[in-house]
Amino acid sequence: VQLVESGGGLVQAGGSLRLSCAASGRTFSSNTMGGFRQAPGKEREFVAALSWRGGWTYYTDSVKGRFTISGDNAKRTVYLQMNSLKPEDTAIYYCAQRLIPTIMTRPDGYDYWGQGTQVTVSS
Numbered sequence: 001v002q003l004v005e006s007g008g009g010l011v012q013a014g015g016s017l018r019l020s021c022a023a024s025g026r027t028f029s030s031n032t033m034g035g036f037r038q039a040p041g042k043e044r045e046f047v048a049a050l051s052w053r054g055g056w057t058y059y060t061d062s063v064k065g066r067f068t069i070s071g072d073n074a075k076r077t078v079y080l081q082m083n084s085l086k087p088e089d090t091a092i093y094y095c096a097q098r099l100i101p102t103i104m105t106r107p108d109g110y111d112y113w114g115q116g117t118q119v120t121v122s123s
Contacts, residue, residue, distance in 0.1 A: 001025040001112040003095050008117030011085055015121070019080040021095030021114055032098040033078045034110055035069060037091035037119075044094070046105035050078060053101040060105070063089075085121045092116040 007019040021033070032051045038044040048069040049058045057069050066085075071078040078095060096110035104110065 001097060003097060003112055003114035005093065005095050005114040005117040008093060008119045010120045010122065013085060013087055013121055013123050015085050016081070016083045017085065017119060019082065019093055019095075019117060019119070021078045021080075023076045023078070023097065032101050032104060032110075033069075033071065034096045034098060034104065035078075035080050036094045036096060036107060037089075038094070038116075039091040042091075044107045046107075047093070048080060049103060049105070051101050051103075056103075058103055058105075082119070085119075087121045087123045089119060090121050091119060093119050 002024045004022045011017055032049055034049040035047040036044050037047050046060050047063055048067055050069045050071055066083050068081040094116045095114045097112040098104050098110045
């Protein structure tokens with residue numbers, strides 16, 4: 001399995017970015033796709049997750065109402081639309097795949113990881 005993120009960059013506070021995570025190898029339609037982020041000096045934290053099989057999405061409280069996770073099964077791509085960005089959203093963002101289609105917010109619950117993409121929000 002290979003996960004490749006793209007779409008990061010520099011944006012002003014209040015702006016938007018859309019991150020993409022393209023999957024190759026094992027199909028992900030029955031798995032859980034997760035989004036995480038890691039700021040300098042901090043632990044990797046959960047942002048959002050999507051399950052095709054379960055038909056649900058799940059978000060950490062700090063991004064609810066601002067971020068939306070979605071997926072295109074035909075393109076094997078998951079998207080994270082980030083609106084109303086804040087300086088505290090600055091981090092490296094990662095996508096991850098969990099082979100079990102259940103909610104998981106811990107990084108160690110995921111089996112495959114992308115390389116990450118930098119998101120920087122200026123004030």
